[in-house]
Amino acid sequence: MPYLAAAVVLIGLLCVLNLLLTVGLIRRLREQGAGRPGNAAPPTALGPGSRIGDFTTRTTDGEPVSHEDLVGLVGFFSAGCTPCHDLAPRFAAHAAGLPRREVLAVVTGEDPELVALLSPAARVVTEEFDGAVTSAFQNSWTPALYLIGAGRRVVATGGRLEDLPVESSA
Template sequence: MTVLVAAVILIGLLCGLDLLLTLGVVKRLRQHTELLSGGAGVVSTTDLAVGDPVGAFQTSTVDGERLDDRTLAGTSVVAFFSPDCGPCKEKMPKFVEFAATMPRDRVLAVVAATPEEAAPAVAALAPVARVVVEGPDGPLGAAFQVNGYPTILAVSHDDGQLRLTSNRVRLNRPAVAAA
């Protein structure tokens, strides 16, 4: 009988320990979910590291404005979206809100699609950003070494070279652009 009581107590202690560990895992998963949901920003998918130079590029916006790696002034934000990307659809409204706090010439949005597929995204982005539509292997995607969407980066000129200054852009607070 004492063996049976000891076994029940041992099983009870093991179940209590398991419950405690499970609650710890749930708490940690909630923290990670908050980080990944955009509360802490967007971690971008690029092969460039902070401080790396951006490759040379030449392209045109949907408005016909010519752009190259020398025309991005001051600190700028460059975002890459794809119309068939679920996370892009979630992040784009937050990005539009964020971009509205910056001068339009400091925000560049790239939509990786055909012009027909990109039309709704272009309509949403054009009021707050210069917009470029290109294929997945277009000149901007290649220059920024983008390998996934959405990708939101901050860049700035340093020693005459366009460089990546951040690959984690916080969309939950207003932008502060350098003059």
């Protein structure tokens, strides 16, 4: 019986130690995350100065789009992404002030709501997560915004409209 009592006390002490270590780890992670803004820029593969890859696809309206005629604002959104749904109305409102041919929205997954919201102001492409446009941009994060200039070069990138230069026409 004394062995059983000792085992229970030992297990109890190990549980308390584990709890203290876990609380300390959570505090440290919170402190490290406190220095970063809540809407930090996404880890985009192509940074300013990078050249986008080749692609050819069609918009939801059947209009052809390729790397050769892409200049302006490009936004990547995905189905089921809450930040994407938060950004989409602001993106559409901003895009409404630009020529439609200079705005491309890429929606990954099935999301008719996003497509309907973005279609009036932008050319919209729907594709899977490894689609032609996503691959050309080497993009693995949503929402992600790119400003494309002459020569298929990325001028700016970010996860919010505020991350891009005020003037969105390249």
